Every structure is written in structure tokens, then in C-alpha cells.
Amino acid sequence: MNDAAAPAGNGQGRLVQLLFYVAVLAGWYAVTRAGLVNPIVLPPLDKVLAAIPGVVASAQFGADLATTLFEVFCAFVLAAVAGLLVGYVVGRSPRRIAEYEPLLSAVYAVPLVLFFPLFVLFFGLGIASKVAIGAAIAFFPIVLNTIAGFANVNPVHLAAARLMGASPGQIMRHVMVPSALPVVTTGLRMGLIVALLGCLGTETIAATGGLGYRMVALAELMDTVEEYAYIVLIIVIAALLNALAGWAEARAHRLMGAR
Amino acid sequence: MPEIAMSARGVSHAYGVPGSASHVATLDDVSLDVRRGELLALIGPSGCGKTTLLNMFASLVRPLRGTIEVDGQPVTGPMPRKVAFVFQEHALFPWNTIRDNIGLALKFQGVAKPEAAERAAHALEAVGLADFADHFPGQLSGGMKQRASLARALSLDTEFILMDEPFAALDEQTRIVLGEDLSALLSRTRKTIVFVTHSLGEAVLLADRVAIFSARPGRITGIIDIDEPHPRRSQFATSEKFNRLRGDIFGLLHDEIRKSIDDSVHRRSGAAA
Numbered sequence: 310m311n312d313a314a315a316p317a318g319n320g321q322g323r324l325v326q327l328l329f330y331v332a333v334l335a336g337w338y339a340v341t342r343a344g345l346v347n348p349i350v351l352p353p354l355d356k357v358l359a360a361i362p363g364v365v366a367s368a369q370f371g372a373d374l375a376t377t378l379f380e381v382f383c384a385f386v387l388a389a390v391a392g393l394l395v396g397y398v399v400g401r402s403p404r405r406i407a408e409y410e411p412l413l414s415a416v417y418a419v420p421l422v423l424f425f426p427l428f429v430l431f432f433g434l435g436i437a438s439k440v441a442i443g444a445a446i447a448f449f450p451i452v453l454n455t456i457a458g459f460a461n462v463n464p465v466h467l468a469a470a471r472l473m474g475a476s477p478g479q480i481m482r483h484v485m486v487p488s489a490l491p492v493v494t495t496g497l498r499m500g501l502i503v504a505l506l507g508c509l510g511t512e513t514i515a516a517t518g519g520l521g522y523r524m525v526a527l528a529e530l531m532d533t534v535e536e537y538a539y540i541v542l543i544i545v546i547a548a549l550l551n552a553l554a555g556w557a558e559a560r561a562h563r564l565m566g567a568r
Numbered sequence: 569m570p571e572i573a574m575s576a577r578g579v580s581h582a583y584g585v586p587g588s589a590s591h592v593a594t595l596d597d598v599s600l601d602v603r604r605g606e607l608l609a610l611i612g613p614s615g616c617g618k619t620t621l622l623n624m625f626a627s628l629v630r631p632l633r634g635t636i637e638v639d640g641q642p643v644t645g646p647m648p649r650k651v652a653f654v655f656q657e658h659a660l661f662p663w664n665t666i667r668d669n670i671g672l673a674l675k676f677q678g679v680a681k682p683e684a685a686e687r688a689a690h691a692l693e694a695v696g697l698a699d700f701a702d703h704f705p706g707q708l709s710g711g712m713k714q715r716a717s718l719a720r721a722l723s724l725d726t727e728f729i730l731m732d733e734p735f736a737a738l739d740e741q742t743r744i745v746l747g748e749d750l751s752a753l754l755s756r757t758r759k760t761i762v763f764v765t766h767s768l769g770e771a772v773l774l775a776d777r778v779a780i781f782s783a784r785p786g787r788i789t790g791i792i793d794i795d796e797p798h799p800r801r802s803q804f805a806t807s808e809k810f811n812r813l814r815g816d817i818f819g820l821l822h823d824e825i826r827k828s829i830d831d832s833v834h835r836r837s838g839a840a841a
């Protein structure tokens with residue numbers, strides 16, 4: 310829309326982000342170099358960075374990464390299918406919005422962390438409990454955004470399409486989906502990120518593998534250098550997932566004839 | 569072919585539940601015939617029910633009482649091949665370029681792609697937007713959006729066109745030029761157009777007949793014949809006849825507008841008491 314402003318705004322945003330990362334790393338480096346903190350609590354930055362290639366090359370990291378990503382993938386797919394379906398059905402009817410939207414918002418506000426141990430109890434130590442938690446957490450931003458997206462389709466657009474002879478399928482494809490898309494894809498992106506959070510979180514409580522499990526194990530061994538290497542890598546993975554989601558979002562918008 | 573293209577018979581309508589504060593009677597026993605091939609203008613005080621009546625011809629609103637017919641048939645649903653509609657607030661899809669907006673409308677109507685592309689280009693040319701075909705509605709000015717939605721309706725090439733203040737956001741000059749084009753279109757084809765407007769000048773310049781509405785709930789208080797052949801040129805707007813007709817319509821409208829303003833003052837003081 311504002312062709313001139315967008316790139317400049319983006320550039321500025323990126324600069325702020327970059328400055329933030331540099332500041333964090335510089336702070337870390339300075340604090341550890343100056344000996345202000347116990348190296349067990351926060352090992353020096355250069356040591357952590359030096360440990361990363363070894364971690365990445367290890368078979369264990371590969372296996373943990375595969376486990377976690379597989380859990381996140383399953384959780385996200387389940388949450389997306391359920392969230393989009395329920396969101397569409399509820400969002401298309403003002404009566405159902407009045408009935409279910411407040412309920413879903415209320416449940417969303419319950420800290421699901423409380424139920425992590427119960428999920429482990431029900432679904433066991435393996436992958437299933439992580440998928441269940443990840444899916445449960447990711448479901449809410451997806452369903453709430455999908456409801457908002459489909460509830461706010463402009464009725465004039467719907468009427469115009471109907472008067473011009475659009476079939477129900479055409480109305481779906483050419484009016485409802487493109488209209489709801491920006492809000493729905495934001496929900497999906499949030500869902501993906503919280504699915505990762507849920508899976509990692511549950512792994513730290515009780516698991517047999519995965520990145521979260523490995524971090525706890527390393528902490529118990531007091532191997533904080535490797536622990537921090539894992540933290541850095543997980544942050545990088547989260548950023549990559551977010552970038553992937555952003556890319557998919559942009560592509561979907563283009564396919565729909567972006568605004 | 570019947571000479572009556574569209575008709576409203578004894579039509580009444582209200583929004584909201586009777587007795588509640590939201591209840592608004594919009595139309596009161598309106599009867600109106602639209603003749604085939606004419607351009608009928610609807611003019612009246614704001615909020616008197618013009619859009620409501622136009623929406624009835626398009627099947628978007630149902631009358632509480634009375635009947636609405638288009639082409640001899642009671643209106644039961646959209647008639648995409650027969651009736652095109654221009655909304656008061658343009659209804660272009662913001663996620664499509666204006667070329668695609670028109671292409672999509674033709675696709676909905678069932679026109680094959682190559683023909684649709686040609687007709688879209690032609691329609692945009694006709695409203696002076698050929699250079700903006702690949703812009704999104706959000707990148708256009710208000711008047712350009714209105715012209716684009718006019719182009720979309722005309723590209724559908726229906727026999728009946730319903731227009732809700734299609735020129736409202738245009739500047740005077742563009743309005744006159746597009747009005748001339750519309751008048752030329754009327755002289756070439758036998759299209760039937762019902763047209764809501766706020767502008768006395770626009771009504772006289774374009775219409776074959778002007779139906780004047782009372783304040784809400786709308787009744788038709790008079791119909792003025794503008795006996796002037798199409799295509800009309802802008803010179804007509806400076807003629808003696810034009811001014812006389814404009815004055816006649818204003819005379820009929822003036823009291824109603826006064827009434828509708830007094831009524832809303834009344835409503836407010838009533839609500840405050």
C-alpha cells in the first residue's frame with residue numbers, strides 16, 4: 310500500500326534488531342571477560358561459540374533436533390487443522406461467535422503450563438505428550454485468529470460477489486479466504502512458535518530425548534558451556550522457523566493476489 | 569417485452585424490532601415503475617430509504633409488505649446476468665488489482681477468460697483508468713475507486729443497472745464528463761438504470777425521470793419528467809429548461825429536507841428528556 314514507506318520502515322526495523330543482538334552478545338562478552346559472573350552460571354561467549362561446531366556435528370544433537378522438530382511438526386499440523394476448522398465454523402456465524410469466542414479466549418488465558426505434568430501422566434514420557442501439549446497450546450492463537458479473520462469479512466464484499474453471480478466455492482476462494490488470510494496466517498505463525506515452546510517445555514519436564522531434555526541433562530552435569538551452546542542453537546532454530554513461516558505467509562498472500 | 573422494467577408495489581419496510589429503540593421505518597407504501605430504457609433518478613433527504621429501495625431491486629433487502637419485480641418476475645435472489653449493482657461505498661476487493669477485480673466479476677458471471685480480459689481493458693479505458701489497471705484499490709483516490717467500480721458494473725453488460733450514488737466522490741468536472749458518457753451509453757443501448765443521487769444537477773442532467781422521496785419513512789412525493797433526448801451534452805446544464813427543472817425538484821425537496829432535520833432534532837431532544 311505505502312510502497313515508499315515500507316522498505317525504509319523495514320530497513321530501520323532490521324537495524325534495531327541487529328543492534329539489539331549485537332548489544333546482547335557484546336554485553337555477554339564484556340561481563341564474562343571482566344569476570345563479573347561465575348563462569349559456571351554464564352560461561353564466556355567465546356568458549357560457547359567455540360563449542361557450537363562440535364555440538365552441531367554430534368550425532369546426539371542431530372537425534373535431539375530431529376525428535377523436537379518432529380514433535381513440533383505433528384503438534385502444529387494437528388493444531389492448524391483443528392484451529393482452522395473450528396475457527397471457520399465459529400467465525401462464519403455471529404451466534405456461534407457469541408457462544409464460543411469468549412469461552413476459547415478464557416481457556417486461552419489459563420496457563421497451560423499447569424497441565425504439563427498431567428499431560429506427561431496421560432500421554433507418557435515419549436513423543437506423544439509433547440505433541441499433545443504443543444498442539445493444545447498452538448490451537449488457541451490459530452483458532453482465535455481464524456475466528457477473527459472469517460468474522461470480519463466485509464459484508465459488502467460478500468453481497469457484491471453474490472450479486473455478480475459467484476458460486477459458494479468462488480465466494481470462499483475469492484472473497485472469504487483472501488479477506489481472512491492476513492489474520493489467519495498471523496495466527497498460524499504464532500501457533501508454530503508456541504508449538505515449539507510447548508514441545509521444548511514439556512521435554513524439560515520429562516522426556517527421553519529432544520533438545521529440551523538434553524538441556525536439562527547438561528545442566529545436571531554442570532556442563533554449562535554446552536548448555537549455552539544448545540540455547541544459542543535453539544534460538545537460531547526458532548528464528549529460522551519464524552523466517553520460514555514469514556516466507557510461507559508472504560507466498561500465500563502472493564498466491565491469493567496480495568493487497 | 570413489457571414496457572415496465574422494474575416495479576415496486578405498495579412496498580413498506582423497517583429495520584429493527586417494532587417497539588424497540590432500534591426500530592426505524594424506512595419505506596412507507598412506495599409504488600414505483602421503472603420504464604424500460606430509462607434512467608430513473610431517486611433523490612431525497614439523507615436516510616429516507618433510497619438505498620433500501622435500491623437494495624430491494626437487487627434482492628439484498630426484502631420488503632415487509634408489497635412486491636418487487638424485475639423484468640416481470642418477483643425478485644427472489646441475485647440475477648447476475650440481468651442486473652449489475654454499484655454500491656454506495658465502492659465494493660472493490662482490496663486484494664485484487666482493479667483489472668483483476670473486473671476480470672473476477674466477469675468470471676463470476678461466467679464469461680470466458682480471453683473475452684473477460686478484453687472487456688476489462690475496455691471498461692477501464694472508458695473510465696480513464698487504463699494506466700491504473702494493475703493498481704490495487706488502496707492505491708487509488710476515492711474518485712478513481714468509484715470510477716473503477718462503475719467500470720466493473722458496466723463491463724458486466726447487463727440490461728439493468730442499479731447505482732447508489734456512483735458519482736458522489738467525483739469532482740464536478742469528472743462527474744459531468746462521466747455523465748455525458750453514461751448519457752451516450754443510454755442513447756446507444758436500451759439499458760435501464762436506477763440511480764440514487766444527492767445532486768439536483770446530476771439528477772436533471774442524467775435522468776429521464778426523477779422520483780422525489782419524502783423524509784423517513786420514505787414515500788414518493790412526486791415524479792418529474794426531464795423531457796430531453798440522450799445523448800445529452802453539458803450545454804444542457806446551462807439552459808433555461810435545466811434551471812427550471814432543477815428549481816421544481818428543489819421546491820419539492822426543500823420542505824422534506826427541513827422536515828427530516830426537524831425530525832432528527834426532535835428525536836434527540838425526545839431521547840434526552
Ligand SMILES: Nc1ncnc2c1ncn2[C@@H]1O[C@H](COP(=O)(O)OP(=O)(O)OP(=O)(O)O)[C@@H](O)[C@H]1O
Pocket residue numbers: 583584592594613614615616617618619620621656784
Ligand atoms: N442495516 C441497517 N440496520 C438498521 N437500520 C438501517 C440499516 N441500514 C439503514 N438503516 C436505517 O434506515 C434508514 C434508511 O437507510 P437508507 O440507507 O436506505 O437511506 P438513504 O436514503 O440511502 O440515505 P443516504 O442518502 O444517506 O445514503 C436510515 O435512516 C437508517 O437509520
Ligand SMILES: [Mg+2]
Pocket residue numbers: 618619620656732764
Ligand atoms: Mg444511501
